[in-house]
Amino acid sequence: MQSYFNLESIPEFTQDTVVTFGVFDGLHIGHQEVLDKVRERATADKLASVLFGFYPHPLTYLAPDKCPPVLMCLPKRIEILEQLGFDIAIFVNFNEKIASMSPYTFVENILQKLCRAKHVVVGYACQFGKDREGNAELLESIGQQSGFGVSIVPPTQLNGFPVHSTRIREAIARGDLGLASQLLGRNYSMSGTIVRGDGRGRQIGFPTANIEPGEQICPPNGVYAIRAKLTNKWFDGVLNIGTRPTFDGTKFQVESHLFNFDEIVYGETIEICFIEKIRNERKFSDMQALVQQIQRDIAVANEILTQ
Numbered sequence: 001m002q003s004y005f006n007l008e009s010i011p012e013f014t015q016d017t018v019v020t021f022g023v024f025d026g027l028h029i030g031h032q033e034v035l036d037k038v039r040e041r042a043t044a045d046k047l048a049s050v051l052f053g054f055y056p057h058p059l060t061y062l063a064p065d066k067c068p069p070v071l072m073c074l075p076k077r078i079e080i081l082e083q084l085g086f087d088i089a090i091f092v093n094f095n096e097k098i099a100s101m102s103p104y105t106f107v108e109n110i111l112q113k114l115c116r117a118k119h120v121v122v123g124y125a126c127q128f129g130k131d132r133e134g135n136a137e138l139l140e141s142i143g144q145q146s147g148f149g150v151s152i153v154p155p156t157q158l159n160g161f162p163v164h165s166t167r168i169r170e171a172i173a174r175g176d177l178g179l180a181s182q183l184l185g186r187n188y189s190m191s192g193t194i195v196r197g198d199g200r201g202r203q204i205g206f207p208t209a210n211i212e213p214g215e216q217i218c219p220p221n222g223v224y225a226i227r228a229k230l231t232n233k234w235f236d237g238v239l240n241i242g243t244r245p246t247f248d249g250t251k252f253q254v255e256s257h258l259f260n261f262d263e264i265v266y267g268e269t270i271e272i273c274f275i276e277k278i279r280n281e282r283k284f285s286d287m288q289a290l291v292q293q294i295q296r297d298i299a300v301a302n303e304i305l306t307q
Contacts, residue, residue, distance in 0.1 A: 001082040004090045007097075010114060017088070018042040019117040021052040021110070022126060023165075026071035027080050029185040030123065030156035030163035035084055037121045037151055048087040050115050053077070056215070058094035068169055069217035071184075073191045076271070090115075103134030107142050119149040125164075158182055175220045177274050187227075189273040190216040190254075194265050197255060200247060204287060206294055207262055208240075208255040211270055218254065223278045225301035228258055229271040235261050236305045238297050239272060245283035246290050259298070276304050 004010045018041045024031050035051070042049040055074045059067035074091060081089045092098070101109065106129045111117040120139060128134040136152045143150040155162040163183050171180040172188055180188045192211035201208035209230070221242035228235050237258040243249045256272060278300050284290040 001078075001086055002088045003078055004088070005092065007092055007114070010090065013048070013088075013114075013116045015048050016116045016118040017048040017050045018045070018119045018121065019050045019052060019111055019115045020121045021128065022054070022123070023057055024051065024053050024077065025057065025068075025165045026168055026184055027077060028071075028163055028165065028168060028183050029158070032185060033156050034121055034123050034153045035081075035086070037153055039085060041119050041121065041151065042087070045119065047118055049085070050088040050117075051081060051086055051090065052110060052115060053089070053091045054094045054098075055091040056093070058099075061094045061099065068166065070215045071165055071168060071172075071188075071217060073214075073216065075269075076189070076191055100130055103129030103138055104142065105129070106134065107139065107146070112146065112148070117148050119151065121151045121153065123153050124155055169217055172217050172219050175222075175277060177219065177276065187273045187275060188219075189271050190218070191269060191271045192216070192254070194268050194270055196266055197253070200244075201255065201257065204291055204294075206257045206291075208257050209265065209270055210253060210255045211272065213254055219274060219277070221281045223281065223297050225275045225278055225304040226256060227273045227275060227305065228256055229273075230258070230261075230265065230268060235259060236301065237261075238278070238294075238301045239274075240281065242281035245281065246287075257294075257298075259302075278304075 018038050020034050020038050038049050057067050078089055111120060120143065122136050122139060124136055126136050140150040140152065157163065161167065168180050168183045171183065177188060190213050192213050194209045195212055197208060197210040218241055224239045226237050226239045228237055235258040237256050239254065239256040241254050243252055278297050284293060
Protein backbone atom coordinates (compact mmCIF):
# COMPACT_ATOMS: atom_id res chain seq x y z
CA MET A 1 0.00 0.00 0.00
CA GLN A 2 1.19 3.49 -0.81
CA SER A 3 0.81 6.07 1.99
CA TYR A 4 0.99 9.87 1.75
CA PHE A 5 0.79 12.47 4.50
CA ASN A 6 0.67 15.85 2.77
CA LEU A 7 -0.92 17.06 -0.44
CA GLU A 8 2.36 18.20 -1.96
CA SER A 9 3.96 14.74 -1.73
CA ILE A 10 1.26 12.93 -3.68
CA PRO A 11 2.39 11.98 -7.20
CA GLU A 12 0.07 11.91 -10.19
CA PHE A 13 -1.97 8.73 -10.03
CA THR A 14 -1.51 6.31 -12.92
CA GLN A 15 -5.04 4.90 -12.88
CA ASP A 16 -8.59 5.86 -12.00
CA THR A 17 -9.85 5.10 -8.52
CA VAL A 18 -12.67 4.39 -6.11
CA VAL A 19 -12.37 6.88 -3.23
CA THR A 20 -13.77 7.37 0.21
CA PHE A 21 -12.96 10.31 2.46
CA GLY A 22 -13.35 11.33 6.10
CA VAL A 23 -11.70 11.10 9.51
CA PHE A 24 -12.03 7.34 10.08
CA ASP A 25 -11.04 7.46 13.75
CA GLY A 26 -11.24 3.91 15.10
CA LEU A 27 -11.96 2.24 11.76
CA HIS A 28 -15.01 0.78 13.49
CA ILE A 29 -17.61 -1.59 12.06
CA GLY A 30 -19.48 1.31 10.43
CA HIS A 31 -16.29 2.47 8.72
CA GLN A 32 -15.61 -1.12 7.69
CA GLU A 33 -18.91 -1.23 5.78
CA VAL A 34 -17.74 1.79 3.77
CA LEU A 35 -14.27 0.34 3.22
CA ASP A 36 -15.70 -3.00 2.10
CA LYS A 37 -17.82 -1.19 -0.48
CA VAL A 38 -14.77 0.68 -1.77
CA ARG A 39 -12.77 -2.52 -2.22
CA GLU A 40 -15.67 -4.39 -3.81
CA ARG A 41 -16.24 -1.61 -6.32
CA ALA A 42 -12.52 -1.21 -7.05
CA THR A 43 -12.15 -4.93 -7.69
CA ALA A 44 -15.24 -5.12 -9.90
CA ASP A 45 -14.22 -2.11 -12.02
CA LYS A 46 -10.44 -2.82 -11.96
CA LEU A 47 -9.71 0.49 -10.25
CA ALA A 48 -7.42 1.46 -7.38
CA SER A 49 -8.90 1.80 -3.88
CA VAL A 50 -8.14 5.08 -2.11
CA LEU A 51 -8.87 6.45 1.36
CA PHE A 52 -8.45 10.22 1.70
CA GLY A 53 -8.42 10.97 5.41
CA PHE A 54 -7.70 13.72 7.89
CA TYR A 55 -5.25 13.35 10.77
CA PRO A 56 -5.37 14.83 13.30
CA HIS A 57 -9.10 15.43 13.63
CA PRO A 58 -10.30 18.55 11.72
CA LEU A 59 -11.55 20.01 15.01
CA THR A 60 -7.93 20.48 16.11
CA TYR A 61 -7.93 23.25 13.50
CA LEU A 62 -11.56 24.39 13.54
CA ALA A 63 -12.34 24.27 17.29
CA PRO A 64 -9.48 22.83 19.40
CA ASP A 65 -11.47 23.06 22.63
CA LYS A 66 -14.11 20.75 21.15
CA CYS A 67 -11.72 18.20 19.65
CA PRO A 68 -12.44 14.67 20.94
CA PRO A 69 -9.73 12.31 22.19
CA VAL A 70 -8.24 9.93 19.64
CA LEU A 71 -9.45 6.35 19.27
CA MET A 72 -6.68 5.18 16.97
CA CYS A 73 -3.25 6.61 16.22
CA LEU A 74 -2.18 7.15 12.63
CA PRO A 75 0.27 4.20 12.34
CA LYS A 76 -2.46 1.81 13.48
CA ARG A 77 -4.88 3.18 10.88
CA ILE A 78 -2.26 2.64 8.18
CA GLU A 79 -1.60 -0.90 9.45
CA ILE A 80 -5.27 -1.86 9.32
CA LEU A 81 -5.85 -0.32 5.89
CA GLU A 82 -2.89 -2.29 4.58
CA GLN A 83 -4.35 -5.47 6.09
CA LEU A 84 -7.65 -4.69 4.36
CA GLY A 85 -5.89 -4.54 1.01
CA PHE A 86 -6.24 -0.85 0.20
CA ASP A 87 -4.00 0.45 -2.58
CA ILE A 88 -3.53 4.03 -1.40
CA ALA A 89 -4.00 5.79 1.96
CA ILE A 90 -3.77 9.57 2.25
CA PHE A 91 -3.91 11.31 5.63
CA VAL A 92 -3.39 15.08 5.62
CA ASN A 93 -3.65 17.92 8.10
CA PHE A 94 -6.91 19.81 7.88
CA ASN A 95 -5.76 23.39 7.21
CA GLU A 96 -6.91 26.73 5.86
CA LYS A 97 -6.55 25.57 2.28
CA ILE A 98 -8.90 22.64 2.78
CA ALA A 99 -11.22 24.49 5.20
CA SER A 100 -11.84 27.24 2.62
CA MET A 101 -12.80 24.88 -0.22
CA SER A 102 -16.44 24.90 -1.23
CA PRO A 103 -17.99 21.45 -1.63
CA TYR A 104 -17.65 21.82 -5.40
CA THR A 105 -13.97 22.82 -5.15
CA PHE A 106 -13.22 19.93 -2.79
CA VAL A 107 -14.79 17.46 -5.20
CA GLU A 108 -13.03 18.93 -8.24
CA ASN A 109 -9.57 19.47 -6.73
CA ILE A 110 -9.30 16.58 -4.29
CA LEU A 111 -11.56 13.80 -5.52
CA GLN A 112 -11.39 14.30 -9.26
CA LYS A 113 -8.06 15.94 -10.08
CA LEU A 114 -5.90 14.58 -7.26
CA CYS A 115 -7.48 11.17 -6.72
CA ARG A 116 -8.89 10.53 -10.22
CA ALA A 117 -12.15 9.29 -8.71
CA LYS A 118 -14.48 7.37 -10.98
CA HIS A 119 -16.59 6.33 -8.04
CA VAL A 120 -16.92 7.75 -4.51
CA VAL A 121 -18.23 5.83 -1.50
CA VAL A 122 -19.38 7.71 1.61
CA GLY A 123 -21.37 7.12 4.75
CA TYR A 124 -24.90 8.49 5.03
CA ALA A 125 -23.80 11.31 7.38
CA CYS A 126 -20.78 12.58 5.45
CA GLN A 127 -20.10 16.34 5.45
CA PHE A 128 -17.48 18.19 3.44
CA GLY A 129 -16.51 21.57 2.09
CA LYS A 130 -16.47 24.99 3.73
CA ASP A 131 -18.70 25.16 6.82
CA ARG A 132 -19.61 21.49 6.13
CA GLU A 133 -22.06 22.62 3.45
CA GLY A 134 -21.65 19.42 1.45
CA ASN A 135 -23.47 16.19 2.28
CA ALA A 136 -24.08 12.81 0.68
CA GLU A 137 -27.00 14.02 -1.39
CA LEU A 138 -25.04 16.98 -2.79
CA LEU A 139 -22.13 14.68 -3.60
CA GLU A 140 -24.49 12.41 -5.51
CA SER A 141 -25.80 15.41 -7.46
CA ILE A 142 -22.27 16.62 -8.29
CA GLY A 143 -21.36 13.10 -9.38
CA GLN A 144 -24.25 13.01 -11.81
CA GLN A 145 -23.13 16.33 -13.29
CA SER A 146 -19.43 15.49 -13.37
CA GLY A 147 -19.50 11.89 -14.51
CA PHE A 148 -18.52 9.86 -11.46
CA GLY A 149 -20.61 7.41 -9.49
CA VAL A 150 -21.56 7.74 -5.84
CA SER A 151 -22.52 5.05 -3.33
CA ILE A 152 -24.05 6.10 -0.01
CA VAL A 153 -23.68 3.50 2.72
CA PRO A 154 -26.57 3.44 5.25
CA PRO A 155 -25.89 3.53 8.98
CA THR A 156 -24.55 0.42 10.66
CA GLN A 157 -26.54 -0.28 13.81
CA LEU A 158 -25.76 -2.19 16.99
CA ASN A 159 -28.42 -2.75 19.64
CA GLY A 160 -30.75 -0.41 17.78
CA PHE A 161 -28.39 2.58 17.66
CA PRO A 162 -26.05 3.82 14.90
CA VAL A 163 -22.35 3.02 15.22
CA HIS A 164 -20.14 6.10 15.38
CA SER A 165 -16.88 7.17 16.99
CA THR A 166 -18.57 9.31 19.66
CA ARG A 167 -20.51 6.31 20.93
CA ILE A 168 -17.26 4.32 21.18
CA ARG A 169 -15.49 7.11 23.08
CA GLU A 170 -18.38 7.29 25.53
CA ALA A 171 -18.27 3.52 26.07
CA ILE A 172 -14.51 3.55 26.74
CA ALA A 173 -14.75 6.56 29.04
CA ARG A 174 -17.29 4.79 31.26
CA GLY A 175 -15.36 1.52 31.14
CA ASP A 176 -17.73 -0.48 28.93
CA LEU A 177 -14.97 -2.31 27.05
CA GLY A 178 -17.39 -5.01 25.89
CA LEU A 179 -19.55 -2.54 23.99
CA ALA A 180 -16.49 -0.69 22.68
CA SER A 181 -15.05 -3.91 21.27
CA GLN A 182 -18.38 -4.76 19.60
CA LEU A 183 -18.53 -1.32 17.98
CA LEU A 184 -14.90 -1.43 16.89
CA GLY A 185 -14.94 -5.01 15.69
CA ARG A 186 -11.79 -5.61 17.79
CA ASN A 187 -10.53 -4.96 21.30
CA TYR A 188 -9.80 -1.33 22.02
CA SER A 189 -6.07 -0.63 21.91
CA MET A 190 -3.76 2.32 22.38
CA SER A 191 -0.22 2.76 21.17
CA GLY A 192 2.64 4.79 22.56
CA THR A 193 6.35 5.08 23.13
CA ILE A 194 7.81 3.37 26.19
CA VAL A 195 9.20 6.02 28.52
CA ARG A 196 11.34 5.89 31.64
CA GLY A 197 9.41 5.69 34.91
CA ASP A 198 10.70 5.91 38.47
CA GLY A 199 11.65 2.24 38.62
CA ARG A 200 9.37 1.34 41.52
CA GLY A 201 7.86 -1.60 39.66
CA ARG A 202 11.25 -3.20 39.13
CA GLN A 203 12.18 -2.55 42.76
CA ILE A 204 9.22 -4.61 44.01
CA GLY A 205 9.68 -7.38 41.45
CA PHE A 206 7.23 -6.30 38.74
CA PRO A 207 9.08 -4.30 36.05
CA THR A 208 6.77 -2.11 34.01
CA ALA A 209 6.71 -0.54 30.58
CA ASN A 210 5.30 2.98 30.93
CA ILE A 211 3.71 4.66 27.94
CA GLU A 212 2.56 8.15 27.08
CA PRO A 213 -0.95 7.83 25.63
CA GLY A 214 -0.88 11.34 24.17
CA GLU A 215 -4.32 12.33 22.87
CA GLN A 216 -5.68 8.76 22.91
CA ILE A 217 -8.66 8.07 25.13
CA CYS A 218 -8.00 5.96 28.24
CA PRO A 219 -10.49 3.76 30.07
CA PRO A 220 -11.19 4.67 33.71
CA ASN A 221 -8.42 4.32 36.28
CA GLY A 222 -7.83 0.77 37.43
CA VAL A 223 -6.07 -2.50 36.71
CA TYR A 224 -6.69 -4.36 33.44
CA ALA A 225 -5.85 -7.68 31.82
CA ILE A 226 -4.13 -6.84 28.56
CA ARG A 227 -2.33 -8.17 25.55
CA ALA A 228 0.57 -6.09 24.29
CA LYS A 229 2.42 -6.02 20.99
CA LEU A 230 6.10 -5.15 21.38
CA THR A 231 8.91 -5.70 18.86
CA ASN A 232 6.41 -7.61 16.70
CA LYS A 233 5.64 -10.11 19.47
CA TRP A 234 2.53 -10.45 21.62
CA PHE A 235 2.66 -10.68 25.41
CA ASP A 236 0.00 -11.17 28.06
CA GLY A 237 0.10 -8.80 30.99
CA VAL A 238 -1.57 -6.46 33.44
CA LEU A 239 -1.81 -2.71 33.22
CA ASN A 240 -2.47 0.02 35.76
CA ILE A 241 -4.02 3.33 34.80
CA GLY A 242 -4.01 6.06 37.41
CA THR A 243 -1.92 7.94 39.93
CA ARG A 244 -0.60 5.08 42.13
CA PRO A 245 -2.11 6.29 45.43
CA THR A 246 -0.04 3.84 47.51
CA PHE A 247 3.00 5.94 46.60
CA ASP A 248 1.04 9.18 47.17
CA GLY A 249 1.36 9.82 43.47
CA THR A 250 -0.37 12.64 41.64
CA LYS A 251 0.94 12.14 38.10
CA PHE A 252 -1.34 10.20 35.77
CA GLN A 253 0.46 7.13 34.43
CA VAL A 254 -0.19 4.17 32.17
CA GLU A 255 2.14 1.32 33.14
CA SER A 256 2.08 -2.29 31.98
CA HIS A 257 3.71 -5.39 33.41
CA LEU A 258 4.25 -7.99 30.70
CA PHE A 259 4.48 -11.63 31.66
CA ASN A 260 7.77 -13.42 30.89
CA PHE A 261 9.41 -10.20 29.73
CA ASP A 262 12.17 -8.28 31.50
CA GLU A 263 14.05 -6.20 28.94
CA ILE A 264 14.90 -2.49 28.86
CA VAL A 265 13.03 -1.15 25.83
CA TYR A 266 12.81 2.62 26.29
CA GLY A 267 11.90 4.35 23.05
CA GLU A 268 10.16 1.32 21.54
CA THR A 269 6.53 1.51 20.44
CA ILE A 270 4.05 -0.69 22.27
CA GLU A 271 0.41 -1.42 21.47
CA ILE A 272 -1.83 -2.20 24.43
CA CYS A 273 -5.05 -4.17 23.83
CA PHE A 274 -7.53 -3.92 26.70
CA ILE A 275 -9.20 -7.25 27.41
CA GLU A 276 -11.01 -6.85 30.74
CA LYS A 277 -10.92 -4.67 33.85
CA ILE A 278 -9.80 -6.51 36.98
CA ARG A 279 -10.37 -3.92 39.71
CA ASN A 280 -10.37 -0.24 40.58
CA GLU A 281 -7.20 1.53 41.61
CA ARG A 282 -6.86 1.90 45.38
CA LYS A 283 -4.38 2.75 48.11
CA PHE A 284 -2.76 -0.06 50.11
CA SER A 285 -1.59 0.09 53.72
CA ASP A 286 1.99 -0.96 52.96
CA MET A 287 4.25 -2.37 50.25
CA GLN A 288 3.63 -5.98 51.24
CA ALA A 289 -0.12 -5.56 50.79
CA LEU A 290 0.46 -4.00 47.36
CA VAL A 291 2.76 -6.83 46.26
CA GLN A 292 0.24 -9.44 47.38
CA GLN A 293 -2.51 -7.67 45.44
CA ILE A 294 -0.36 -7.48 42.30
CA GLN A 295 0.22 -11.22 42.57
CA ARG A 296 -3.55 -11.74 42.78
CA ASP A 297 -4.07 -9.39 39.82
CA ILE A 298 -1.62 -11.42 37.76
CA ALA A 299 -3.41 -14.65 38.66
CA VAL A 300 -6.77 -13.14 37.67
CA ALA A 301 -5.31 -11.76 34.42
CA ASN A 302 -3.87 -15.18 33.53
CA GLU A 303 -7.28 -16.74 34.10
CA ILE A 304 -8.98 -14.13 31.89
CA LEU A 305 -6.39 -14.33 29.13
CA THR A 306 -6.44 -18.14 28.90
CA GLN A 307 -10.22 -18.38 28.49
